[in-house]
Amino acid sequence: MWAERLTIESKPKTVSEQFNVLFLYHFTSSLPVSVTDGETGNKRPTMAGTSRGSTRSRASKSSAENAPILSPLNPKLRKDKTRNNSLIRIFNVNLKFLLGFGIISFVIALFFIYPIVNPMEKPQKPRVITPLPAPKLTDLPMFQGEHRESLYWGTYRPQVYFGVRARTPQSLVAGLMWIGVKDGRYFMRHVCQDSDELKQYGWTSHNGRDYGHQVLTEQTMSLTTSFLKSKGHGSGYGGDWAVRIGAQSNESIPDDEMLNTAHLFFYMADEGGKSFNLGRGVLDIHDDSVLASGSRSDTGDWQLHLLSEDVSQVHYSGFKTPHIHNLSDLVLANLAVQARKFGHLLLSDSSDDSPSILVFQISARIPFRADIVFLSGTSTRDSRVEERLSRLTGISLTSLLSEKQKEFDDKFKKCFSLSDELGLESESVGKVALGNMLGGIGYFFGQSKIWLPSTSTLNAGDNSVLYWPAELYTAVPSRPFFPRGFLWDEGFHQLLIWRWDIYISLDIIGHWLDLMNIDGWIPRELILGAEALSKVPEEFVLQHPTNGNPPTLFLALRDVISSLKKEKFAAAEASDISVFLDRAFVRLEAWFKWFNTTQSGKELGSYYWHGRDAATIRELNPKTLSSGLDDYPRASHPNEDERHVDLRCWMHLAANSMRSIAELLKMDKDVEKEYGFTAKMLSDFELLNKMHLDSANGAYCDYGNHTEKILFVLATFQT
Template sequence: MDIGSWQLHLKSLDDVEVHYAGFKTPHIHNLSDLVQENLGLQVRKFGRLQLPDTSDDSPNILVFQISARTPFRTDVAFISGTGLESPRLEERVGSHTGTSLTSQLKEKQREFDTKFEKSFNLVHKLDSESIVAGKAAIGNLLGGIGYFFGQSKIAISGNMNQGNHDDSILYWPAELYTAVPSRPFFPRGFLWDEGFHQLLVWRWDIHISLDIIGHWLDLMNIDGWIPREQILGAEALSKVPSDYVVQIPTNGNPPALLLALNDLVHGLKINKFTAAETDVISSFLERAFVRLEAWFQWFNTTQSGKEVGSYYWHGRDHTTTRELNPKTLTSGLDDYPRASHPSEDERHVDLRCWMLLAADCMHSIAELFEKENKSGKEYGNTVKLLSDFKILNQMHYDDAYGTYLDFGNHTEKVRLVWKETMVGHNYATRELVREVLEVPKLGLVPHIGPVSLFPFIARIIPADSRILERQLDLISNRSILWTKFGLRSLAKTSSLYMKYNTEHDAPYWRGPIWMNMNYMILSSLHHYSGVDGPYREKARTIYEDLRGNLIRNVVQNYHKNGFFREQYDQRNGKGKGARVFNGWTSLVLLIMAEAYPS
């Protein structure tokens, strides 16, 4: 009754056979299992691989099986609404099938192709195989946009370590309109992923993009905190391990939504948009400003370090006895190695650069709307502090490695060893536990990867600085980050390169190639290749080589397997992790279009 009257029509001029089954299930993600079990039962009973033409009581899913000899063509038309018994029913069905449907699909295809070329301008830049993959990237990302409703679980216990979910409360009932990284594997909103998604979506439809960003800002609490993972509703909850359900209000996630907002602000300044678009964007930014301010202040107060201008990701577990290196889920880079012993003395170079982006974006919005009050001036002062090259180098630069590093309480002499624990008199459990062989010391943490390149990504390094050349050398060094498929997520020389973090916790951000970080690094290579300086040509050469490698590998994988993947193997380029990953891997389209954040 909830969905009203509807009919499903199947029309075909070929010889087809149709069978069905009806299921009553609380979750859609287990549909394949239900169908396979049903088919298996039929095979055992009757020797036929077909659905049984029966249904559970009050089903909420109907599955139809169409069998025919190939090649064949069939149309399925879903007709809903009033007047289903009217004389015009056959006309309505006809408009959704046969030649009429073919004509409509061709027209929609032409509209899509026209808009795609207008938005990304690829015709004269790339071959047809790359363009086909680019169209799939934006099409699948848009197809993953959905509406969710439910309540997050929020920790209220004094013990805020991830996994402590005994003491929690429900957030208010909330709705979220958002893209998702992967419909089958991650069908929910992720705060920092969404910032990268919107770099694509705003170029396709500004209205959709602003609607999504607005929904995310509506999830902010009174303190200015936004839960980083949105597990709204039973369907989303069914896909998440219990240890990761509860959100912790002291823990953040990169404010990547500001990447898209910064683009829009820059576009307003250079009159990039139509008058109608300008009005919509300006109105949104004015209304959103108070929430953006609250978000910035939450980061600036809760994630600040001991020294002025320093920041660190809260939420690392300093009590763990099982992790080789305590994870930093809040940074988005999960198991990327930080200081071996989490403490309040830490300084994380990536968060410092995210805060520079946030301050710069807020300062630009304040200028745009003449909000140069006390807070506006404070944003300008923060930009000045965090972009100070000398202070940055004092806090994070290591001359021996020639790059920027985290700071913290660290030792390299940590390992996982097997330990047996007696249970009773006759039974022993065996598990991998962390063993520290040296007292940690405060200092720079000697692990190189995308985190080391955040000052390069943030374009803080002067174009004539020798340090810039050292970053370029680091990026292009085959023994450190460079592969012919893209840049590694951790240097090959790191002691934790491709190391398991626990017995079952495989390396994630410890070597494989991730598109979002490659995109950001590529963006700055493009920037420095267009700025006067002694390393301009070197940046251009590395840029062109890296861009070619990334496009070629993703396109080849797509045409071979039909999917975009979560990450790519640094040794052979093969897709890894979740498949049908149409989140930030779709950034390959912006790489094709050479469209980068302002």
């Protein structure tokens, strides 16, 4: 039986199975095994019978047969042979003992070795958190080198009124807070929120790379923040940057200390928890401009400087904390203690040991101006700190900011082919729209929470799993309400951004497509990091892998392809776009197939948005969050028979775009024809009329189980 089991085993074995087979082989080889002859009924030896026991039997028989030949030649040998046979028998007994002992030892050893060789298998990772096995777009050479470094620092924290960070997971982070006055009360301003009731805030100009200008209008005071980057001789990776902050009174105000004094709080924090050194500038800002210093592997040694003729004193506080999203609370708590003890709103001039956050309070009479400068690579032999600092402050900074503003204005006219007849007001609105779009670009890093079905056994008692750690470089739809990435919003953003800077646009699109999982699904909302998470209600955190979001990125790609065919790009740009599309094709194809399979309806060529809640008792018409048109009225009773006309249109756009890309890249004709066939089917008006035309209203509508016969009943409860 053992032999038969070994014979029929043919599938590849794991290491542990090989151990088991090896053990069985040695164990059975020591046993005399035979099988019955099917014809004669006699037993015949099998190959397994060639065991050690059999070998020893044959050796003994051979010795007996050869004895008469050996005896006449050497009689002494006969005696020695006899004596040796006796020893063999004794040894034979010992060998059996040793063999038994060895088998037992082997089994015991195997008992301990087996868990090491074949450890308990972990639950298989769900497909939903498995990345698509394709080269990443963000790894393309066009996004490395000078491009990556030029975009390293930026105003990539759209959720705060002013914030700076680098495009790296554990970054140095800088930001601005200030105390606003309303109805005789103080309020801290930091995170963008409408409840602050600022009259105005936003970027009036921003080029997306190294310059931006912002206006923030309080009830009685206006602040301006100007941001500028510079890569000077001696700078570390990413270069240097400067922030000019100005404060003006909005109107004639009485001689009130509360209203005439501005309290600004500029801070530096390290997301990696590295500590800072406090500079001598906190003791006397006019004697030494260094507020803080530190060292990082990316930028090298760095310094933060403050230069202002209007600022009379600087106060500070240092905090050791792993989080920065609650920094406003830390500062307010510190100020509250000082106010109770001493009756004034000044930071405590104290610090935790090894602080990872330093906050500097800059107080001055309005109007005033202050220049804050970050210098990288300050410890190199030829760092030229004083020269670089001088270039980014005072009159020199004023000149640089004016040059950048003029460059922005000129490029705006050229980029959008504006005529001189366009009024200044319309042009200003356009600049603000572009400035806020580019100034709202953020960088995020973290892991999204993905919903798992109740049948999953991966996380007992939990209905979620974390996506892989990922970074996202993206514009955001709203700084106060939605300061994070939304998939369908991004396609509309890129309709504007690609015309301004094609490389920024492709970089953003690449980041989104790199988030695709093995099924071709991309989360519709990316909530990455503690700061982003702090702005999202708990019920909206989970992302559902069964639900899509309009593939609006095809809108931008369609326009880029059209401009490419019209030769509107420079030769180098055209080449890079083609390389990008070539690598992106496998991801775009997986994305299209995900929609075409998971969001398809019962009828050929029909589609419907999944994710509507048919069991809700809170809504008469369940929302369709996945469509982007959240509360657009669809069928009152969601089911699988629905047909959504907007998704059909998106699928036509996607199919037609895929056909255009295949044609542009001169891909296999079958690929081009396949997408062309789908696009043609979805543009067939006869089929469209059959599925979606409402003749009575003369409109194309969704199809589904809908009723308007709803009766509201007042429920009564007895207590």
